[in-house]
Amino acid sequence: MKLPSAKLPMKQRILETADRLFYGRGIRAVGVDTVAAEIGISKRTLYNHFPSKDALVLAYLERRLQPLPDSDRPPLEQILGTFDRLGRSFGTAEFRGCAFVNAVAELGEESAAVRDLAIEFKEARRLWFRGLLDRLGIADPDGLATQLALLVDGAIAAFLVRRDPAMALAAKDAAMALLAQAGARQAPADR
Amino acid sequence: MKLPSAKLPMKQRILETADRLFYGRGIRAVGVDTVAAEIGISKRTLYNHFPSKDALVLAYLERRLQPLPDSDRPPLEQILGTFDRLGRSFGTAEFRGCAFVNAVAELGEESAAVRDLAIEFKEARRLWFRGLLDRLGIADPDGLATQLALLVDGAIAAFLVRRDPAMALAAKDAAMALLAQAGARQAPADR
DNA sequence: TCATTGATACACCGATCTGTGTAATTAGTA
DNA sequence: TACTAATTACACAGATCGGTGTATCAATGA
Incomplete structure (x- = not known):
């Protein structure tokens, strides 16, 4: 279980953990309490960075919208x-x-x-x-x-x-x- | 919204409604209260036919295991x-x-x-x-x-x-x- | 007529959910 | 030191969840 370093910005730590949990167990199956507890922060802190669970879910999916590899291979x-x-x-x-x-x-x-x-x-x-x-x-x-x-x-x-x-x-x-x-x-x- | 006829056996009515709701809105998104209310029966009646929601979910999926068409076409x-x-x-x-x-x-x-x-x-x-x-x-x-x-x-x-x-x-x-x-x-x- | 069966209403349980309010605490900085 | 901003703990609200207990009521058939 690799936890995101405590040195990283809080928003990024939340997103990484939300990604791992939402993707691994399902969105409805994971509550905001679980996400916060997994990082070791209070639920209040999580809500200070994301106004709602819906916003967190959208941010989780947006983070997965990465550009595709631009290779020069055939x-x-x-x-x-x-x-x-x-x-x-x-x-x-x-x-x-x-x-x-x-x-x-x-x-x-x-x-x-x-x-x-x-x-x-x-x-x-x-x-x-x-x-x-x-x-x-x-x-x-x-x-x-x-x-x-x-x-x-x-x-x-x-x-x-x-x-x-x-x-x-x-x-x-x-x-x-x-x-x-x-x-x-x-x-x-x-x- | 076609409701299953009230003349049908209760178990079948429950299954048809559960199918429509579970498939249409998602399993986790639909509670047993919703299923019972949609049929117009009490939650007690539902639990008299299925011991748990898990059992209802399995019965819903089993009902969708229909045999594939056995045609004589090419x-x-x-x-x-x-x-x-x-x-x-x-x-x-x-x-x-x-x-x-x-x-x-x-x-x-x-x-x-x-x-x-x-x-x-x-x-x-x-x-x-x-x-x-x-x-x-x-x-x-x-x-x-x-x-x-x-x-x-x-x-x-x-x-x-x-x-x-x-x-x-x-x-x-x-x-x-x-x-x-x-x-x-x-x-x-x-x- | 009487007993059985199944369905009913309805309250209730404990758990969990998203989200908020608040006051204390910490850490960084001017 | 003093101000600021972030984070903390914690209680709580209101809703919903799966599931149960219970007493009543209606239909059936012997």
């Missing part, structure tokens, strides 16, 4: 590498699915803001795929990007239930088949 | 028809993702029984795919069945967030591409 390698990274995530004990999908499934219609963040996250990844497919000169980069994103989401959902890391490999195999069918070649970056 | 048509049915589900206002994935995402480690039911559900659909792929004479029916199941789960997760029914079409396109690459032919049932 596009095909980057695309397939996504599934390898996914497989490595499956191997960690902390992995518990997609934080955004889980939040939407848990909160449903109750929070439009949560859903907007989830859409933003999903669309960012889809566009990341599409940018790489563009460089590969694929015929329908938009459609294929959606399909690749579908495979990622499917692998995550399937793993969440089955806990079988092979789901990442199955998704990668499917991605390779789709890419091959679309005419992706090995080193197509510049020609 | 295998390829049945497989692709799955994605058409999915697309039609997306069009309904009630659709809120996969009840089993949502339950696991919501309850997480807290209920092994829920996860077991979810695994059973997912595996049944995967085996249904595999049986059809067997009849198509596909080289690796097991692997392709997993990939098709991944596409279904991915489309559901993506739709849950984006609310875009086109996710079903994207999954169907990907499925067709995978099937074509695997050598599935139009009318391969008997030769």
